[in-house]
Amino acid sequence: MVKLIENEILKTFYKKRIHVIAGILLVLIALFAYGEHYTLTRTQDRVAEQLGIENAEDWKNIIGQQLQDLERRLDNPYIPDEGKASIQVRAEQLRFYLDNDVSPIGSTAARFMGQFIEQSIFLFLPLLIILLAGDMVSGEVNSGTVKLILTRPVKRWKILMAKLLALSMLEMFVIFMMALFSFAIAMVVFGYSGFNEPVITGFRVFEGQLDTSAVRTIPQWQYLMMTYAIGYFVAFVIGSLSLMVSVLVRSTSASIGIMMSTLIGGSFLSFFISDWKLTRYLFTVNLNLTSYISGSFQIVEGLSMTFSTLVLLGWSFGAIGIAFLVFTQKDILA
């Protein structure tokens, strides 16, 4: 079995799929980092101008004042405890900026890594995975090598299982490249890692109102670990769906095309009919898992972390089930 998995992974490397993905990642991350850097310097200039300060070093005074103000507010008996929680969290963040000499209007490598996965989790990352998984089976059918494999004395389900496990490992490799490249490039551009910076999380919307009583800070590295873990989960779900399509369809291009159009069409759909209850069971609607921990607002009401995770798991298991069923039964004629 291990031999089979190893074989699958080597095949993917020989086919240069990983090289293509690495290339796309490098170019995109570099562009993204450049764009981020460009907007940042402009924002910094604008903020400095607005505050009437000469250079960006002066931000310390202003942050120091804000911090003092927050601390005085904490002593205020008129502010209810729920309000104090969010003040405390904000103060903690400001204190970090001062203590570590990090400008809050600048960016760090860790912040960039987080932004990159948040932005790519619902479209870019799935597209890369589709590219990777789309020809897992149909590629073999295309080139006719499937016949060579199936004549070996190995059970069919074992072959597909090896492909699934190899795919899981390759997905991890893609996530790893994503993290590594975005860290390396952002380190060059922004020059500060910032893995200990506190990140605010735990915002929730309750009965239409922003509730901040559960807000707390976690260090940036922990936040990144969570977002990249979610990224891997999403990659796995998309991977299993692509694998299923790849089993069902004979040609690689059709398999990739079907997955891409489903993905893009699905996210369009969620925008247009967001009040139709059934759309929440589409997998595309649930891909943006990171928004639950970063506190961004949701498009479809009634979605939650647990709900989305379960829906995605359902799609994933369903797809794997169908893939195994079809692959073990199907007549391979071509």
Next chain:
Amino acid sequence: MKKWIWYITSIIFILGISLFAYGFSQAIAIGIEVNRAPETAQPAQENSVKPQEVDAALVMGDSLARGTGDETGEGFAGYVIKGLEASRGESLPLYNIAVEGLRTDALLSQVNDPQTREGIRSSSLIMISIGGNDLRAIERLESNQESQYFKESLDSYLVKLDEILRIIRTENEDAPIVFIGLYNLDYSPSNQERSQYLIDWNQSTQRILESFEETLFTPTYDLFKLNLEEYISADGLHPNSKGYAAIGDRILKNLGD
């Protein structure tokens, strides 16, 4: 045979899975907590700690009352309290309920709140700074709309100010009320028209204040005129610690205590 590719992918996979298993479980935990309905808020009377001291000072209003721009964080109220404590030889707690960017209508609803009323009742000195944000909206207008806008906002401001002072006086008959006048950011003759508005505003405010007992209108217009460079903080809008100290000084002298 490129064995190393296999090793690297395996190692990355094993490390990654163990790391992400932890990360994902945490993400789920946060996700679940975010989704859970917050505990129903208890009625305000039960969980609020009210200042029971009869002798306390209360400062309310906008960012000026809050002390924004002061590097030491004191604000004019802080300096006043320090001065009073030094001359009386006893400590005087200060409750600052000012909110940055507050306008008069918001202050009115704040003063109407039972908790604030309670605070007013137990204060021996009340300091207010309000109106600057009401008037500042005029800067964004075309010059031909200015005078119309000024008249309307001044009228509604005065009505609300009167209401605020009335509420304070029903809750607390004898604590001195100190009101901080507005200062200008541009005293040059080219800005004369707007300076005129500011003077009108201050005068009307003072007139309202004089219709109540124990009120002190503390002008700052003259205080900042020749000291603008020295008294304004880096944000170009709020006073710095020197400016606040100067205002505090003036209030102390006026209180004469």
